Amino acid sequence: MNVKNFALILGVVYIIAGILGFVPGLLREPGPNAPDVAVTSSYGYLLGLFPVNSLHNLFHLVIGVWGVLAARHLNTSRKFAQSIAVIYGVLTVFGLIPGLNTLFGLLPLHGHDIWLHALTALAAAYFGFRTVDRDEYVEHGGTMAK
16 A cells, blocks of 8 residues: 555545444443543543544544545645654643643543554654555656665
């Protein structure tokens, strides 16, 4: 898989996740030990696993649309993947720190979101920072020795 396909697939997955987060039947009420958030609209656990709220869902939609749009060109796909690696790496760390695990009450980043964000960051880092392969380079208009 190349970085353009990665951007497209990640974009579609995050658009779907953002949409599903607004479906009340797919959300479970947060338990009594769940961190409090200031934005309680659509606050719950998507599929009973991933804490989300309306801002979190909108964030997923924005990331998804960005990925789909970035997938059209090699450079934008690579910059998307690099940016996602950094953004989701930071969100992973925030999820581990009490007080920051709700991003000041705006976005729930705790629980299973931590490992999901970590996996997203690692995959994005692989595609964003790896050496460009020959097909990608030629497609972008360059030449490369065999």
